[in-house]
Amino acid sequence: MTNSARQALNHDLSMIVGDGYTLVDAIPDAYTHDETLELDPVEPIAVVFPTSSNQVSELIDYANAQSLPLVPRGSGTGLSGGATPVEDGVVCSFEKMNRILSINTFDQTATVEPGVTLDQLEQALIDTPYFYPVYPGEMSASLGGNVATNAGGMRAMKYGVTRHNVLGLEFITGAGVRSRSGGAYVKTSSGYDLTQLIVGSEGTLALVTQVLLRLSPRAHYRTLVLASFGEFEEVAVAVDSISSRGLLPSILEYIEASGLRAMAEHAGINLGVTAEVSSTAAAYLMVELESMNHDDLEWQTNLLIEVLTGNNSTEQYVLDDTQRRGLISARESAFWTVKKLGANVILDTVVPRSKLAELFKGAAVCARESNALLVGTGHVGDGNVHLSLFQPDPIECHATANAIIELAQELGGAVSGEHGIGLAKRGYLLEHEDPARLSLMRSIKSIFDPLNVLNPGKLL
């Protein structure tokens, strides 16, 4: 791009968002990538920071008039390259649209702009009886980004993922149509559910300018139990028993023995696991229980320990408060731990819960065949696993990842459970997804964004 073209673009964008809300020169590195391991940074021609829905609307009109790709960006914490810029495009950062517009405890709702972060929302709710339960781990993530990827996290078994906690949206389609969907209620049967169509569409259909969130009552008491197992198959059976006995953990995570050691070490926490238990454990279950009522929590904890011992758990540790916070925070940071260790790809496939053991076994075979190292953790309550592949050769690495995704699909699963497709997983989706479904998705895209200005090249 010539310097004069760049200045002309800056002028046009400034007319929409005002002076000081655009970047065209010396674009900071942060805007050239998100947190995806396997993607290279891309420098966009500009970054723009709208502060209102009207400005977003005008930006979309401008993008259509100029055939200019618009790449939406929240906090840039995504793991699939959904916010990776395109070379001839403009990044539309929502970080200045970060107002909490209302909190209505009567309706158990919060209305936020897309740039509001999970942490900011939690702080605003801390003195109310409610909280926003979706917990992808990274609290600096934005709600807009969460909506785009349909972010999941550790609490999905009990509270669902983003789509289960979004009641409504204000949005502007790629064609410039501005509307609202949904409302402050869980029930509606009044036409096609556009809210649910837009949640998880990764900014390819519409830009979201307001999100109406459902809040949940905050439990008064919680406890975290760590249980060791000699074999993964036993973990899977224990999960089945936990559910069938009526326990509904707020967190139910599987961690490989090596993963737990690495996490505890990096975080500097002592979980009290003895050398004897550690030496025979293949895997751990991390189970958080919660209740409004102290005695009920005790009852749940006792039942849990009974179920765990009845399912061959070798030891169970009811963690104290420091250990509990430490372990959850270490699990949250698992991504940073494996990144630091040099992981090349992180998969987040999802399979039916009953197929987890088969997936882990098959994935281990795939990894061995290509000399890749594989470390797994997983949201075992909801079938979503994170498999970190260590294999520096990109071709070998891709082949292994592809084989694992193919296996997941054969087991009735999907490419991504919570990170989204973006750029990094797009090849896998196009290869493995039913062509009929892809074709329906493309047709929907063409209605919402006929000139393909919104996040082109992502997802589809």
Added chain:
Amino acid sequence: MTNSARQALNHDLSMIVGDGYTLVDAIPDAYTHDETLELDPVEPIAVVFPTSSNQVSELIDYANAQSLPLVPRGSGTGLSGGATPVEDGVVCSFEKMNRILSINTFDQTATVEPGVTLDQLEQALIDTPYFYPVYPGEMSASLGGNVATNAGGMRAMKYGVTRHNVLGLEFITGAGVRSRSGGAYVKTSSGYDLTQLIVGSEGTLALVTQVLLRLSPRAHYRTLVLASFGEFEEVAVAVDSISSRGLLPSILEYIEASGLRAMAEHAGINLGVTAEVSSTAAAYLMVELESMNHDDLEWQTNLLIEVLTGNNSTEQYVLDDTQRRGLISARESAFWTVKKLGANVILDTVVPRSKLAELFKGAAVCARESNALLVGTGHVGDGNVHLSLFQPDPIECHATANAIIELAQELGGAVSGEHGIGLAKRGYLLEHEDPARLSLMRSIKSIFDPLNVLNPGKLL
């Protein structure tokens, strides 16, 4: 239609579904209507009973080739005319596709054909630790019908509505595209959510041939508390307190004093409400609590009574088992009670919970102005109300209904909370819905069903 044309049609349809699975002569009255009060029966040219997905697929192809409207029908218990036939169309009844294909307790899922009824599913699950929690009241309703209308019911506050409990579908679009969406997991971020787009689309986008349902753990203990109030406004405030204290009732219903008397009388149950309480009560709250743990249920019940008395409830009755079943069953049958009493229209608008008092007050004014009698009950936990209008003059009745719906929209609500739009509420939707949203819906319809063969004239 001439007799020979009718026989030719019968021949063609029989080629697809086999002899004995079509009706062209003497079509039973049952297939000419659903349970909507205000609609006249319509005789279709044929009724067809497919028994497999392949047959449904062929029927759709045939409908496209012949420009023949296809009207899907489950059990015909709908309340908006979604299954009302069109005169030149064929009713596609799913009552012979009524197999429960699998129950997987490990995954907490059931896969059913669309003709399976809620009652049939409940019987199949009764010896498992799980149940299907959506409870629209009419247990002879089919799961396919529930998916079409996104059926709600009494347990939505705790368990959500149909869309929150459908994990995946097998479907065939109006264009004949056969595919599956979703899977046996709560998490997926792998493209647009076609499951959620089809749920609630009232058979206008695709015919659903399999439904993958999410099951929930069945509570071991439950109790029902009936509380009287002098004024409706106090009920609304009490609901707020119940939530904010962390109670999550499985049922939270508001019943007007006259409605409770009528229900108890019709059902012949003695709820123990004294004459003194009855004479001063304007409204009642019906609150079901449940738990896995007997002591916790007691704790919840005590807390509930504390909250109720602290919010001016005049009396609270912890019902015994016979009373509990009697009252729930009477509430389930409320529709039949008001039908018998001669109601002309039942509205099921939904508004934010905080706006319920305003809606009830405003609706009473609308009714008074047109000399209509109004009886209200409501799923007060989720903002969805049922307003029965008694006004035999159809023009007056429509005007009153329209005014109430307009008010609901002004309060941030929607036309239908759970019955769907169908034929009966279509006029209201077209009048009050944002034209931009309607236009997006029409474009989506044109992709899925370009020749408009699926349930034409419904919803949009």
